Amino acid sequence: MNRRVDNTNSFKNKLQGVNKIGLLSRLGMCGKKSSKFFYIMSSIHIVIVIIQASGKLPVEFRAVTGIFEIGLSITLSYHFGYMGMFQSLITNGLASIRLYAISNQIRAVLASEAGHLTGNLRIIANSAPGLLVNLSAARIAVMIVSIMVAYSYEQERKYINKLEWLACVDGVTGAYNHRYFQTKLEEEINNARYRSSSLAMVMIDVDNFKKYNDTHGHIAGDRLLLKTAEIFMEEAREQDIVCRYGGDEFAILMPDIDSKGILSMIERIRKKFIGFLDTEEICLHKCGISISAGYSIYPKLARDKDDLIMQADSALYQAKNMGRNNVRIYRDVFEDIKTFFNSDERQLLGGLRALLGTVSAKDKYTLGHSERVMDYAVRIGKAMGLGSERLRLLKIAALLHDIGKVEISETILNKTEPLTSSEIKILRRHPMYSVDILEPLSSIEMLIDSIKYHHERFDGKGYPTGRKGKEIPLEARILCVADAFDAMLSDRPYRKGMKMNDVLSELRSNSGTQFDPETVKAFLNTFDTDFDSVSCVELN
Known part of the structure; x- marks a missing residue:
């Protein structure tokens, strides 16, 4: 059981590395909007900090802009996590240091030149350095709040990313699931159309899997699917997207590739799969296990997304009915x-x-x-x-x-x-x-x-x-x-x-x-x- 968990985790890491382009592109538009919002907020924040530091505004206005400055500091941390927090730490840290330095300067001036003051003037003069120290401490408090808010944001983001991951990944094999396949296929078709390039879809089926699963049980069947997915992931290119289409069928989306490249990849998969079948883990229980594949290419053969799925599936069906353990390209x-x-x-x-x-x-x-x-x-x-x-x-x-x-x-x-x-x-x-x-x-x-x-x-x-x-x-x-x-x-x-x-x-x-x-x-x-x-x- 532990081995299976380890394998699943390793697949997750591989998918994050090999197919990270696919997962991130789905969120790419959101990321672009978020970055634009960050630049706007940061720019406003920096402008306010510069105006505050110039000392050209009257004290009354500086108090109002200070409220905005502190509010933006916390907002940046809340919306952008550690990235916003760093900006908040820098600006509020500099402000805290400056306020503390001014309080020391005032204290020195009062000690040497304001000894003649009496009554309320003396009380006000003595209070001025302390007020500035309090303002400096308030900026430190803002920094602490920014750290806490940013940490909370990052934890929430990790949790959301985990949910995103679970929503996109098949729990048995670690490959992308059918839901993600449908979404990504639509995107890749649009990308291919926009770039005037191609998109290949390879459907791969584990021959006689049902017999193996029925004979040796679902745990053994899941282990076979897990290893099969691992082989596909290892031999796929970085830009390729490996999905579990359903049951013992897998789909691989391959942008910008021709038939020669597809066949080369399938041949590598086949050789590694045959090697796996010869291992001690499975060699005594093969049950006629092999793999069959069918593929088609957009726009060379298929006209749209549905056409591509139909053609790849038809080619796979033909491969299986040709005696299994072979590959076919769709033809009209x-x-x-x-x-x-x-x-x-x-x-x-x-x-x-x-x-x-x-x-x-x-x-x-x-x-x-x-x-x-x-x-x-x-x-x-x-x-x-x-x-x-x-x-x-x-x-x-x-x-x-x-x-x-x-x-x-x-x-x-x-x-x-x-x-x-x-x-x-x-x-x-x-x-x-x-x-x-x-x-x-x-x-x-x-x-x-x-x-x-x-x-x-x-x-x-x-x-x-x-x-x-x-x-x-x-x-x-x-x-x-x-x-x-x-x-x-x-x-x-x-x-x-x-x-x-x-x-x-x-x-x-x-x-x-x-x-x-x-x-x-x-x-x-x-x-x-x-x-x-x-x-x-x-x-x-």
Whole structure:
């Protein structure tokens, strides 16, 4: 327990050092206003002190200005702490010394030249030095009050700073919390816009954290998150901002950086994280722990704050569904394919993009799934020697193959229990719904057929028509393999994704029944080693 407290304190110190720019900038406007107020108050105070010291004012006015001078001394200490106190000590200290010196001078004059005075004049003369000594003591009292007021202010300020800190920092990891992340992201976006610079957002997730947490308990899980945050803090630049986004997800805001710098930082994090997993503390309980990351960059890819979050999150989701333990940059696949269409077809593409966005809103899995199927399909198509035109149409077909799900109820798409027979029938209509939606592109027969028949099986037991073998267009057979491959690999509301080697084994065992053997063979040949041993950093 003590070790955890020590670690948390060390994180606090690191955050104060590494990310102090972030925390202070949030209070920067307040600080500027406070400094301006201090300069105004100090200037007035100094002017009054100079006027008082000149002796040019009548005694009556000097008494009034003296009240203002003492009031400003205490006010400076109250509002500005030790900084105001030092000015109060200097001015009141000098005044106290001067008043005491004058009292001694008067006493000397009275002793040598005022011995002839009698009666009330003698009493008044004898009282004058004492009055000045009392005024000198009053200035010392003001100095003491200034010290007490300044001390009270500083203690209050420390307490407020502590509350500010607690409001901005996650209690488990010591990283900034989600509340601060939202505030800071808005500021950094505005700064990037003002300076015409960039802002990258990296989303990092601890793979299989829930399993580790459930197996070894929340204390062990918190310790893992704590160490993970420490690694992020150590490898981040001074201007970077490390936040716990939620659960086992972290977000790092990185101003003025390109993809090369981002990947370099993530690679350093990955190596240090792997080293941590090999320590005695955790090596016996890894539970498949690794890290996946996704990132995007404003304004190169994202248009605003919400866009940046969505894109980084989407890239992370893709990284995790590519088998975890890798990193992905967000990409807009519609930008990739729009050059394949003429001007009239591009207008249609805009509508299809909106429809696919609607599907994605109903089922987050679908859009990322379509993008991944596109990558796998192109990978298979290249392995099977398809020409550039067929690869182009295959790419479009893969992206749009599930667009018919826009007609399917959200309750069916996201149902966690087994579907009923009637619900299965509804879901199996989506290839025909896709064909209806894509009717304006019906002149591209291969594109439509690829989408229409991608759920047919090689043994004829598929849908919607029951075609089999080579009756199924090759592109549809390719989509069938790519679609099933990603579906087995991905987490769904009703089940966890399978491990890569298990997915590859499933493809082998169903080759010749569900899947075209030639397509499966071509796809498997693209894996020259077990997927789990592939480098964690894969670029699009």
